[in-house]
Amino acid sequence: HDMPPDPTPDTLSFFAVYMSHFINPKSVQSYLSGICHSLEPLHPTVRAARNSDIVKRTLTGCIKLSTKQTTRKSPLSVADLSRMKSKYEPNGSFDDILWLAILFSGFNALHRLGELVWPDTVAEQDYRKVIPSSSLRWGNTPRRFYSYTLPGHKGNRFFEGNTVMITQRTDGANAVPIMENYTSLRTANPKTRFHPALFVRENGSIPTRAWFIRRLRTNFGADYAGHSVRSGGATDLALRGIPDSSIQK
Known part of the structure; x- marks a missing residue:
């Protein structure tokens, strides 16, 4: 040349x-x-x-x-949750109701999936990051609600954790009856009754990310992933007129 x-x-x-x-x-x-x-x-x-x-x-x-278009997984909607509730309640298995409880809690509280289930890698599974069953509380002020403690993380200097409160709703994303159903099944099962983790499978094991994602994609397809729960809840809040500054908190 x-x-x-x-x-x-x-x-x-x-x-x-x-x-x-x-x-x-x-x-x-x-x-x-x-x-x-x-x-x-x-x-x-x-x-x-x-x-x-x-x-x-x-x-x-x-x-x-050479840049490629950013691809994002689809967010879940209230209609999606309502459809899952109709599918699995009231005659779903223990693990079906557990999956619903995680799904509805994550949607309403904008949880990251890692806060509700264990990692697939055994070395990364840590009981210090599991929501304790002893922290579950119920109340009626002014609407029916349940709350639990999200364990502290490395960014929390005193490891105090955060209290998550989920109140009753009038639409298809109402998590309260789902959680009531799950806790009833949990109490009746000797393998889960005294388990230290709040969300636990029928056999006494803590659900993993792969377990949750497998059920999610069975019901919704490959266009949905773990972040679809959190993004769906945030989208729902925005549609209801909640300010972005409040959602981001």
Whole structure:
């Protein structure tokens, strides 16, 4: 191509464009760093050429050209929850009602899925991060509600945790009767009656993320994931006129 052998800003810029046709442009930045490291003993100005405006702008342009549209999982809606309630209540199995209780609680309290179930990796499972069954409380001021304590995390210096309160609703996302049904089944089952975790399966094990996601996708398809519960609850609050500042808290 009649280009000079010296690594000038122009040659490095052409190299970036050429390589971006074959690999991810973000990786080209690493390639250029390696080239500078190898050629610096022979060409002391190679780093200055690499840091020139034309090379930086060329890389930026290549990255922009290769970007892909962001894909997000669909949020759940009140109608989705109402349909699940009709499907599994009142004759669902213990684990069916447990799944509903987690689903409805996560939707109403904007939980991250990791706050309600255990990780799939055994090494990451920690009882200190499990919602304790002893923290469950019921009340009627002014509407029927239930509350529990979300354990502290590393960002909470005193590990005091947070109290989550879920009140009764008049639409299909009302979690109170679901939770009442689940606690009745939990109390009647000797394997779960005295279990330290609030959400526990019929066999006495704590539900995992894979267990929850498998049931979620069986009912809603692959376009839904764990974050669909939290995003669905946030979308519902926005549709009901709750200010964004309050939702983000």
